[in-house]
Amino acid sequence: MLNILKPFSTWIIIAAIAAALPLIFESSFALTLLSKMGVLIIFTVAYNMLLGQGGMLSFGHAIYFGLAGYASIHILNGIGEETLPYFPTVLFPLIGAIVGLFFGSIVGYVSTRRAGTAFAMISLGFCEMVTAMTLIFVIFFNGEDGIQTDRMVGPEPFGVSFGPQIEVYYLILFWVLLTVALMYIITKTPFGRMSNAVRDNPERAAFIGYSVRRVRWQAFALSSMFAGAAGSLHAINYEHIGFESVSVVQSGAVLFMAFIGGAGHFLGPIIGAIGLTYLDSTLADITEAWLLYLGLTFSGIVMFAPGGLAGLIVMHGPIARTNKNLLFSLIKPYLLAIGSVITGLLGLIGIIEMLYFRSLISKGEGEIIIFWTEFNANGILSWLIFIGLILLGIFLSKRTFPVAKESWDNAISVVKTEISNE
Amino acid sequence: MDVILFTVFNGLLYGMLLFMLSSGLTLIFGMMGVLNFAHASFFMLGAYFAYQISKYIGFVPALFIAPLIVAVCGAMVEKYALRRVHKFGHVAELLFTFGLFYIIEELVQMVWGKVPVGYHVPEFLDFTLFSMSGMGYQAYAMFTLLVSIAIFFALFSVLTKTRAGLIIQAALTHPEIVSSLGHNVPRVFMAVFGLGCALAGLAGVLAGNTLGTEPSMALSLGPIVFVVIVVGGLGSLKGALVASILIGVLQTTAISLDLSINSLIETLGFAVDLESLWHILIDLTISQVAPILPYLLLVVMLIVRPRGLFGNRDV
């Protein structure tokens, strides 16, 4: 019996931990956050079927997420007003999936002729069109107001009404596990492999007899389907849907998550969704410059680590497998390099915060709290401190980075020789 | 008749603004293959620089200096960031500029705040030049129109008639040969990117005072510019011009039409008695749906003619 379960052990462990989380973090803030993370994990992994697996950069994937949300809200309201027959809330993501699949198939058919930048631009155009429609066809979308619903409709099987947030969390968790597992399996199927082939070399894929456009279209439709399931859960979670859910802003957010997390690895988007949702819920309240930091991080990742966070971790896989000690030997140079970067960043953050402070707040003496310390945004001293930190950071980085790079090169060359020796 | 005339004229004014914005984008795309998501951000920078400069030394110097500064900013972005990303391909470049879009918007807020700044039309152009069926046209609007027309001819002749233009075109298709002829290809790219940004900056200088200079202006104009260059045909300057005017006229004409499906049915002599829900749908006038028309045009174009009006390859 246990042997049968073994291949699934990781999944079971994750499921058990996730199910236990609300018991550890009891505050309603944590529950809200965890629910939001769950929804965005599905959406981001679905998005990565396009970006990472299929090599299609879309600025409009929120269309399917949002439209599924609108459909779910209307159906919930219909059930509430008893104009529609009862449909169990647990199965609502299926409705979302169907809506996503439907619209994804239509739009995908038109837009997957080419990948690359042209595809990206077209996806943006579609997204803008749907967003504009939500503001014009007020009858269905209710424009800027969005639509409200009450998820407590119909009978309450086993006493579950989905009123309390905890019940919604478990609903989301169930669907996260199911859909992420499905999407993982898809990457291992011949179709998943074909999708990768089309991403890497469309000419060759076409040469061996595959219709490149068809593969892209299928990937697009599947990805939209899962995005739709996420949209449904989003609607149930907040009992509201508005135009932002179909807009470029939401599409951009999912792109940020997938790419910063690492589009090249299946777990990358999950890391991105968890990390960014967390930061978005906490940092955005603390600093005005949250979007600036996000933009800088994103552009930095594009420039220096296109594999994202997951890419950086996976990079060390071969070293860890060959020789654990080799990996440990990297820790010290890495820490030094990271430390010097952080020194510089502290200075940069200080300067940014003070600039924001000065531009936004016209009153008062200029006291600002940065890193739990009070500074005077109008005093020369605090500027000198932060500029000093930046310079120190640059100075240190110039010394520590070559060392870190050298250790990495060393380690990787050891790995290479060992592999060739085998 | 009058109505048609000034609707078309209004459309032309708006369309030429779109052209100024999209010419830089299509130029960069056509020459370098880079799709600059942050193009409208450079437009915004142009407006803010012009506001700051005209506050101290007046509008006329700002008209020249602001686009120059924007060009330098653009060139720096190309040199220090895009060039590095280039090896990862065009999608990576697009991703980088997507991040840049956020960065510029936030930097603008950091420097100038979130409140719209008071960037106004210069006194000496703030008078009514002529009027047409009751609507006056400001001298400034005509000035903008003239500048944008001048830009079109200048760009067109530089690219097709001069040596510099030929080098630029050759640098994209045959970089090795061009560089072996002694031209610095990276520098050519930097110059093209700077020029494209300068065009956006100039559009910002000219439009910032009529549309309002505020941190969200890039977001509100960005997407429509992409529609223009896809409809016009990627990389085609002529296409951008025609598509801009087409979209401008389409928008203004649509707004002036109070026709709806219902009114159409009624003029045909039928009466519809639908449920209130559907009634609202068929009562929608063309003027109300005007904002989606450019995007609808995009979709139709993709289905009917994927290469756009003047493009030479399919999208």
Add this chain to the structure above:
Amino acid sequence: MLTNFIKILLLSITLISYASISKAEDTIKIAIIEPMSGPLASVGLDLIEGLEFFAERINKAGGVLGGKHIEIVPYDNAMVAEKTIQQLRKVIDDDIRYVTQGVGSNHALNIIKTLGKHNKRNPGKEIMFLNHSAVTTSFTNELCNFYHFRFDANVDMKVAALVSQMTKDPSIKKVYLLNQNYAYGQSFQAAARRLLAERAPQIEIVGDELIVPFGKILDFNPYVSKITSSGADTVLTGNWGPDAARLIKATANSQLKVNFYTIYAGIPAAMNSMGVKVSTFNPIVQVTESHENDPSHPDWLKEIDAEYMAYANKSPYADRQRFMMDMFAAAVNEAGTADPTAVGWALEGMTAKGAHGDVHMRAEDHQMHFDMVLSRISTDVEKTFIYNNEDYGMAYATDGWVNMADITLPTTCKMKRPKK
């Protein structure tokens, strides 16, 4: 490899825990949900600053309940309805019992509905919505709720005031309605149609338009040409923010002479982006509960205005935030507790001092009532408008007052009240 990821995953989640520690403080918190980013950030930031000022005034005077302070906690909704809901969820998570909001009826509508569900599902943990400026009429009609109090006049009242002023000008014969297509704009449109027909049958409506709201329309020239060809002499509009500024700008630039009767064209940020020349080209009339150049502006209010100027570097825009905070403090003191239900009972029917006589919270529907002043933008004023040290060179001058009785309208509210 997978197990490594699980470790990272766990680690990142563990970080959540720190945020879940809530501190017990001896303040009464009021959450304010307004745009602090995006195109309308300036409006939201000004309001937050204003509320903080009035809360501080109360705190300096000794606070409430014998020394407790009122704390304003800002939440940014970026003018997006979904963000409002997410921020409201955060307010609930942070255990704050009072919410205030005003910029955008679309947000107010969502707050009312979301709190309706919350208050029903969590008896004993009700949250009260102090609505300082969201004016859609239905909030105090069919959507009325015990835990919602509106401290601004509703659209019907404001339009009634505008219409009564319009009837005093015999040259107004043809009016063009232009509004934003969302809860508030639709409410304005309905009110204008009804009240014009009832109270000013001599005025003909020659155009009636709803536009996509919140700065998405850049080019207003086509609308101006529509107004021109309709032959309207007056535009009656509820537009605000960039939608008002761009409309008025485009009209002035095409030399079209019309009157603007508005509710919010005088919002400071809009005035700044228009400039003096545009703002005074056409008469722009707006309706508020007070403005500082009014001859009857009382001295005690002038003192508060001066204090506010010293605090925020801004001229005051209106008075409603002041009396909202004062009435809230009075209600908390009267109730003897910060519990929203008790405070709600105390607020019902309460009267306070206003700029032009008393202001009164009608118990029936929780709608504030007061006299309203019609004013127009002018350069010929005693005090010009000042905003962050920038002198706009213009401000409002009084056209006339409308008596509270003339704009008091019946309500359809049937409110369910909790036990005292």
